[in-house]
Amino acid sequence: QNNKTTMSAAGSFAEELKATAKAIAHPGKGILAADESTGTIGKRFSAINLENNENNRRDYRHMLFTTPGQWQNFISGVILFEETLMQNSADGKPLVDLIKERGVIPGIKVDKGVSPIPGTHGEPFTMGLDG
Numbered sequence: 001q002n003n004k005t006t007m008s009a010a011g012s013f014a015e016e017l018k019a020t021a022k023a024i025a026h027p028g029k030g031i032l033a034a035d036e037s038t039g040t041i042g043k044r045f046s047a048i049n050l051e052n053n054e055n056n057r058r059d060y061r062h063m064l065f066t067t068p069g070q071w072q073n074f075i076s077g078v079i080l081f082e083e084t085l086m087q088n089s090a091d092g093k094p095l096v097d098l099i100k101e102r103g104v105i106p107g108i109k110v111d112k113g114v115s116p117i118p119g120t121h122g123e124p125f126t127m128g129l130d131g
Helices: 001-007 011-024 038-047 054-065 096-102
Strands: 030-032 075-080 105-106 114-116 124-125
Touching: 011 075, 030 054, 030 114, 038 054, 054 096, 096 105
Parallel strands: 030 075, 075 105
Antiparallel strands: 114 124
16 A cells, blocks of 8 residues: 555544654654553562552552653653553543653554464464454
């Protein structure tokens, strides 16, 4: 497909999509991968003897997004785990809003992890990107 066809498929969101892509690809900035699944974050917590529960995961994410300093000068976007989209801080503020207030674009990972390709010697493929 050519670029024109792809953009027309985006319909009325074409300009927003272009602006978002340009902002995320801003020179000198990167993307923060804060999309740890419940299992992955549980391993991190286990290493410090912290229980893997929703409140602790929320507090950990809150700490990331409210870290003092100017991290937004170096981060253009944050990839989030699905749970984070609906989480509020302990005082009721949506965690997504904490990211947006810094001028950083929140996003969500859309894959469902990796799985071995049948008939191979364990070669993985990413699930969830097939529609």
